[in-house]
Amino acid sequence: MNNLSNFFKKKLGFGFMRLPLHGSSIKDINYDEVSRMTDLFIENGFNYFETAYPYHNGMSEIAIHECLTTRYQRNQYILADKMTHHIAIKKGGYEQFFMEQLIRCGVDYFDIYYIHNVNGTVYDDMVSHELFEFVSSLKGRGYAKSIGFSFHDNADLLDQVLIKYPDVDFVQLQLNYLDWESPHIQSRKCYEIARKHNKTIFVMEPIKGGALANVPNNVEEKIKSLDRKESPVSLALRYVASLPGVEMVLSGMSNIAQLQDNVNIMTEFKPLSQEEQELISQIVDMINSYYKIQCTACLxxxxxxxxxxxxxxxxxxxxxxxxxxxxxxxxxxxxxxxxxxxxxxxxxxxxxxxxxxxxxxxxxxxxxxxxxxxxxxxxxxxxFSDDFDVKRDGKYIVYGTGKNGLKVTNYILQREGVVIGYCDSDMEKAGTLCQGKPVFSVQDLKYNEKLFNYIVIASNSFEDIILNLNKYNINMEQVLAPKLAGGSIT
Structure with a gap:
């Protein structure tokens, strides 16, 4: 299958790599939430799903089985999986590993099959084990309709790989506007090599692990200077989707709000205007001066x-x-x-x-x-000081409706702060009242960020709460975490 452009319904793919969790363990996937996300994705006309054995410490393929393949007919989705070289070698070889992947995902074949993470450290070993030949055989045997590889290295190595293995159908690259001229990632150079070899391009990390979603305030204002309705996420997705040769943009969405946002953007996709293209270089300079560590949280x-x-x-x-x-x-x-x-x-x-x-x-x-x-x-x-200073007339959300929540409320009110409401991880409490104030869900907070200045964690379950806030991209600049485990704030 060389013409991949007719294979996908739309350009957005759902990567099962940053799925919602029940708690702090990366293996504890919230299957009910993932099923709802899967339903919403398919209902909106999207059909590409991607997994890999290492994602979620081995549980991503199980999530595919639980939330996708047991719930939908085989012709309703496109499924991609990856051959992770070092894991396959440890588990008895490529054939055994691949057959296990089919069983774990609950399918008889994969529509798309990758060699996972080709780079200079492992490439020679992949060649000596004839990994590319094995993956090519899967296509001939009907186990994969299209084959390619994901790539994490420099453009020179990519050129060598594509010269040696010209029969691959596609290459997946880390492309985003922040890495476009990066001397390490070499997004532009790798993109140009893939185009030179006439390969279909899939995009990973279009939002750079969320970094291009949570941009500094001045960057967001710059983005909105051309169109008040534009968002940082929209600009990032549209940037890569506008590139010639790009047929699929993968996004590791962590909650329904993120998925709905991405679906809306790609359903009504419009290429970047010339003005937006010219704005990109200014934005890159602003972001690079702001973030010290450009980590994508791939784990x-x-x-x-x-x-x-x-x-x-x-x-x-x-x-x-x-x-x-x-x-x-x-x-x-x-x-x-x-x-x-x-x-x-x-x-x-x-x-x-x-x-x-x-x-x-x-x-x-x-x-x-x-x-x-x-x-x-x-x-x-x-x-550091552990003091919890209250801003006079500052507007606070108290995260926790139990006795610690009441204690924090009194602490804030005594110092002339304003408690405008509460938040609780128990979804059943959302929409109720606590101390005469509304109780919000975390998702509600995301859509009402302008109503408050700070969220104060009033619970001993710090870790789960932080994960929950991060899941909905709450601005962590607004979060206060005083030491409450001992039952006092002094």
Missing amino acids: YCVKECPKNIRIPELFHIYNSMQKKVDTDRIHKGRHISLYNTIITNSGHASDCIKCGKCEKACPQYLPIRRYLEEISYNFRSDR
């Missing part, structure tokens, strides 16, 4: 870390802390509290033994060990 580093350091989450907090250059105690105190929450059941930044396994696994080529040193220094406990 490859976490899987390799012998000290179980939750590296992407620490990077996220560190980036957030960099947004203010002053020494505001609330700002710093909030981030040290979030940091302490993350390291409760995992490694500290200071636990890094500098083995370098994380950097070898990182598709972004980040100097992770150096960043962890910086984080370790900046999050030393003696650099």
